[in-house]
Amino acid sequence: MCEACRPARREELDRLDDELTELLLRRARLAAGVVADRLRGAGAVRDGAREAQVLARAARRARSPGERRLVEDLYGRLLAGVRAVGRAEADASPAPPAACPGAPRVVAVGAARFGGGALELIAGPCAVEDEAQLEQAAAAAREAGAKVLRGGAWKPRTSPRAFQGHGAPALAMLRRAADRHGLALVTEVVEPALAGPVAEVADMLQVGARSMHVPALLRAVGRAGRPVLLKRGMAATVEELVQAVDYVRDGGAEDVVLCLRGIRTFCDASRFTLDLAAGPVLRARTGLPVVVDPSHAAGRRALVAPLALAAAAAGADGLMIEVHPDPGRALSDGPQALRPDDLLALAARVRAVEAAARGPAEVTGHSGWGAG
Numbered sequence: 129m130c131e132a133c134r135p136a137r138r139e140e141l142d143r144l145d146d147e148l149t150e151l152l153l154r155r156a157r158l159a160a161g162v163v164a165d166r167l168r169g170a171g172a173v174r175d176g177a178r179e180a181q182v183l184a185r186a187a188r189r190a191r192s193p194g195e196r197r198l199v200e201d202l203y204g205r206l207l208a209g210v211r212a213v214g215r216a217e218a219d220a221s222p223a224p225p226a227a228c229p230g231a232p233r234v235v236a237v238g239a240a241r242f243g244g245g246a247l248e249l250i251a252g253p254c255a256v257e258d259e260a261q262l263e264q265a266a267a268a269a270r271e272a273g274a275k276v277l278r279g280g281a282w283k284p285r286t287s288p289r290a291f292q293g294h295g296a297p298a299l300a301m302l303r304r305a306a307d308r309h310g311l312a313l314v315t316e317v318v319e320p321a322l323a324g325p326v327a328e329v330a331d332m333l334q335v336g337a338r339s340m341h342v343p344a345l346l347r348a349v350g351r352a353g354r355p356v357l358l359k360r361g362m363a364a365t366v367e368e369l370v371q372a373v374d375y376v377r378d379g380g381a382e383d384v385v386l387c388l389r390g391i392r393t394f395c396d397a398s399r400f401t402l403d404l405a406a407g408p409v410l411r412a413r414t415g416l417p418v419v420v421d422p423s424h425a426a427g428r429r430a431l432v433a434p435l436a437l438a439a440a441a442a443g444a445d446g447l448m449i450e451v452h453p454d455p456g457r458a459l460s461d462g463p464q465a466l467r468p469d470d471l472l473a474l475a476a477r478v479r480a481v482e483a484a485a486r487g488p489a490e491v492t493g494h495s496g497w498g499a500g
């Protein structure tokens with residue numbers, strides 16, 4: 129090579145190096161973004177098939193085995209380097225947590241304000257049996273200071289032989305009883321097709337513990353245009369309940385109230401174990417009000433009051449309690465149902481505990497779960 133050619137070749141190399149660097153960085157930034165998105169979305173970081181195609185295309189341009197090795201080596205390093213940049217990008221700005229809290233939410237249902245600072249009471253029978261039973265239970269709920277009547281029209285029973293509820297006629301009875309006593313109404317939706325029809329009648333839609341893991345149902349109640357009472361599954365982790373909230377929110381509902389009703393443990397003193405620690409955790413994690421159902425956790429009448437009082441002391445946003453005028457004749461959950469007088473007496477004690485425990489929460493208007 130002549131002396132005069134050397135500087136021209138160096139210039140050409142410098143120019144190619146600059147172009148190559150520019151191209152490499154453009155490619156790396158684009159691909160690192162893809163890697164970071166995959167990491168945030170918990171998808172697979174590597175797409176082995178695509179990497180093989182890229183390498184094969186690059187290798188086809190090579191004119192000799194040496195050039196091929198060079199291209200393969202460079203591409204291998206490039207892809208590995210890009211994964212490292214993507215990981216760093218994902219670490220620097222992780223995805224927002226699911227069910228991100230925002231401000232603590234107040235959920236209005238009739239006159240009740242869940243998460244509004246005061247403990248709200250929901251009461252009623254496990255299942256609607258007949259007009260007289262429902263009327264006495266609704267009257268007791270009202271007298272105890274409940275603002276929301278509960279009651280099952282369709283019952284998700286563990287055994288298909290057990291009473292399954294009277295269905296649509298019971299829903300109409302619930303509405304009439306709630307209206308007679310100036311109460312709002314919450315009742316359970318047991319299948320997606322019922323979300324719309326129940327939403328036309330009830331003020332709040334309940335998803336039961338047995339249904340918390342059913343995406344189609346969660347989306348359907350989320351789409352129905354009513355606040356949702358979402359019960360924790362008896363074997364669900366807190367994180368799984370948070371993810372169930374995401375399904376409901378995906379349907380469009382923002383007004384969700386969570387309900388602790390006990391989980392299954394090796395403790396055999398009660399039907400389920402009431403995990404009160406989940407209350408403040410869920411309130412902080414989701415911003416949603418968290419109420420407690422001591423009836424299903426207890427399984428026995430004598431244990432309902434201690435659990436209700438403990439929940440009130442812990443700062444629960446509400447209580448949901450089963451009441452029956454004649455528990456011995458109840459078609460479902462009789463052993464855990466309070467008699468009307470028991471409910472009245474318990475409600476007075478709950479108010480005393482609430483007043484003693486909350487204090488400043490009344491002033492700030494925030495849920496008592498976080499006050500401690």
Ligand code: PEP
Nearest residue numbers: 280336337338359389424
């Ligand atoms: C209910 O509240 O009527 C009920 C069936 O409870 P859970 O879903 O918590 O068992």
Ligand code: MN
Nearest residue numbers: 254450460461
């Ligand atoms: Mn019940």
